[in-house]
Amino acid sequence: MKYMLIIYGNQELWDSVEPAEQQAMFAAFDEFNKKHYETGELLGAYGVADAAATKLVRLADGQPAVTDGPYLETKEYLASWYLIDVDSEQRALEIAAALPSAVHQPTEVWPILHEASRETGVDIGVV
């Protein structure tokens, strides 16, 4: 069963963390990733750039119009996500709890329902 783990970032909270502790956190994430890649449970780990680097694409009269944004009103926004494939929901929750960020931030655990086939593009579902 595949799950997406989502962590929301909070720039203010992150800025208040001591640089040494930030470095320790990075190392802890590296360790976490290595460990779960090795078990074959982690399929991918991604983090986004600062919200200020984000662009919005809209179609205006059929032409793409690119602007800055979105201008988020919340302090927290999508920061990282992990795609995992595990034996049970129980295991997905365990891995979520093992994230180094778990001491500061909650983690959303989303079951994946749809997945498109690499060969045909057709929805193959997820078992």
Added chain:
Amino acid sequence: MADREIGSRTGREGAEDLLRELAPQVLGVLMRRYGGLDSCEDAVQQALLDAATQWPASGLPDNPRGWLLTVATRRLTDMLRSESARRRREDAVYLATPPVALAGPEEEQDDGRDDTLTLLFLCCHPALTPSSQVALTLRAVGGLTTGEIAKAFGVSEATMAQRISRAKQQIRDAGARFTPPEPAEREPRLRAVQQVLYLVFNEGYAATAGQQLQRADLAAEGVRLARLLHALLADDAETAGLLALLLLTDARREARTAPGGVLVPLAEQDRGRWDRRLIAEGTALLERTLATARALGPYQIQAAIAAVHDEAPSVAETDWAEILALYHLLEAVSPGPMVSLGRAVATAMVHGPAAGLAATDDLAGTLGKHHRFHAVRGHLHEMTGDRIAAAAEYRTAAGYATNVPERRYLERKLAALASDYPGQSLQHNVSSLET
């Protein structure tokens, strides 16, 4: 077993079947002689590759098993000894030795049966998680490549390679050796092997949409491995029960999916599309087993339930009283909420939907977040004529479904209910599901 059939095998497909049949036997011999699942398994994979590329051109060797054993042994030697001069010398020795002589006298009567069984026990070692047991069994016993297994499970080849190599590592760490389990251990280990074969089959059977082709291969592989286990342990009633269950379930596979990947439930299946040959084989096997079994195990009882369905010309003509009795039996030997849910359905068919609904009430605590629980309750409410309650259950069920065909089926049920009551609030809920 293999030798008898060689004559009838032709072409690439025949050679592939034969290779996969011989793979666990050759691996078993190598394991017994040299130990080390990791290197032996790699050596056999390389030998299979050699055979797959050389046999189509040169034709089947007289003794395919001896050929594979020789090449795999040479590959293993290549890996184990790095000194090139020595390797060349040994190559020369191996190449000069006829395969029969290399195989040694013990192998001439030994058809590798015990080795294959020991290999199955090793792959289903209790130190491994179920999905690792499945992956390792498919590779070491099933002879599938890592790429094929990865594709069937929707992960990258690199990820699957990690899982398989980790599984081997865990077996090594657990100190497992290539020996049959101790007598006291044998029964639980055999249950684990049966469970793994059931899981392999179910991976192929349960997810039918889109992925149909690759997934169907897993169902077929589950049946093939169950046949293998049954051939090794003809006297084990539960192994026979497992094979019968898979045959009797597989018989309905074609009728189970409609175009577009929609699940077709038992009640709506075109029974003319059921595979009569598989049903006859499964029924005959089950009857032979039940005639001699001392105590009925869960696979035999589930096979008996499947047989009652398979023999019925329609839902109405199904012997539901027999099915209800079998569910009571199954609950006694292998209790669980899903079994109780099956019993509730049978109760509804014998004593009416209200009795069936009452039988599901106690399950809300354990199955309240499972789509099947709500789908069953939806059906039972529909049988009582309470369409509003049925729609509510189907909607809840669709929300909990984590499998696309099942979800589509539930959405279709909901849409059908709503179209009978146009303009009512049901309609709104259907459209919110569609988006």
